[in-house]
Amino acid sequence: MKRALEATALIALLAVARSAQATPSTVVWTPATTYTQPFLVPHLDFDTYFAEQNALQIDNGILIGVLPFEKLQGEIGADLFYPGGTANYLQLNGKLTLPEGAFGAWSPGVSAGIQSAGFKKDVSDYHLLHADIGKTFDKIGTFTVGGYYGAGSKLLWTGSDGKVNRAGFEGSYVSPDITVNLTGLNKLNLMADIATGRNWYGAISAGLEAYFTPAIGVIAGPVFFQDTDLYKAMPHVTGDHGATWMWTMQLDVDFDLRPAKPAEAPKS
Numbered sequence: 001m002k003r004a005l006e007a008t009a010l011i012a013l014l015a016v017a018r019s020a021q022a023t024p025s026t027v028v029w030t031p032a033t034t035y036t037q038p039f040l041v042p043h044l045d046f047d048t049y050f051a052e053q054n055a056l057q058i059d060n061g062i063l064i065g066v067l068p069f070e071k072l073q074g075e076i077g078a079d080l081f082y083p084g085g086t087a088n089y090l091q092l093n094g095k096l097t098l099p100e101g102a103f104g105a106w107s108p109g110v111s112a113g114i115q116s117a118g119f120k121k122d123v124s125d126y127h128l129l130h131a132d133i134g135k136t137f138d139k140i141g142t143f144t145v146g147g148y149y150g151a152g153s154k155l156l157w158t159g160s161d162g163k164v165n166r167a168g169f170e171g172s173y174v175s176p177d178i179t180v181n182l183t184g185l186n187k188l189n190l191m192a193d194i195a196t197g198r199n200w201y202g203a204i205s206a207g208l209e210a211y212f213t214p215a216i217g218v219i220a221g222p223v224f225f226q227d228t229d230l231y232k233a234m235p236h237v238t239g240d241h242g243a244t245w246m247w248t249m250q251l252d253v254d255f256d257l258r259p260a261k262p263a264e265a266p267k268s
Contacts, residue, residue: 024094027207031093032146033132036074036099036111037065039067040258042064043062043063044255047250048250049248051247057081060081062078063076064077074095075094075095093113095111095130096111097111109133112131118152126150126157128148130149133145140176143171143172144173147170148168150166160229165198168195172193174190175189186211188208188211191209192205200227204226205248217252222246223246223247
């Protein structure tokens, strides 16, 4: 009877673990960044994660900056995952940020927010809370460290070991811009991030982002899951042989809704 109950719980867990996260500003896999979408600049994303025979649900998201202040920034967004029913797989996200340098050249960026806030119990209510601090170093890049806590459904934060694993460390690195300035290729960035924890969220990833224009980019790279037994046991997601990692391709597009600044009159 005990094994039957454990099997039932695992099946239920795997059935809901197939969606990726509803994304605020992120690196590759995690929101371990203090970058925040600028005021009145919407961001569209189309994120895929796939293995040899199958994939996680496709994330169709929109994000926009909502605060016009220099020393306090904020963003809100929504993501819809397909295939899946709208009521089950609509999730919201948002965060507030004290941007880097807000109180002097020494001050790091600090942000806190929520992602994967869903409305369907035990299906999309992950409610991942996160807080991060980041600092940019000239010619080296940007380093960010922080932590997360899964405040949502107990089921959704249960690992393959049957234990509830809600909290962990997250961190990231983003390289300085590698300027290319070719026709059709503006710049490149190298990046990597990590989230610890024996749950759906724990992973190590790396990627290359290519900006075709300053407002249009594509990220590509691998995501290695830390709870490998969880993903190996998901044939409906990863194919008959299971998978311990997936490849991601993410299309990111910004467009500016701010009024154009009037041209300055020529000086006499």
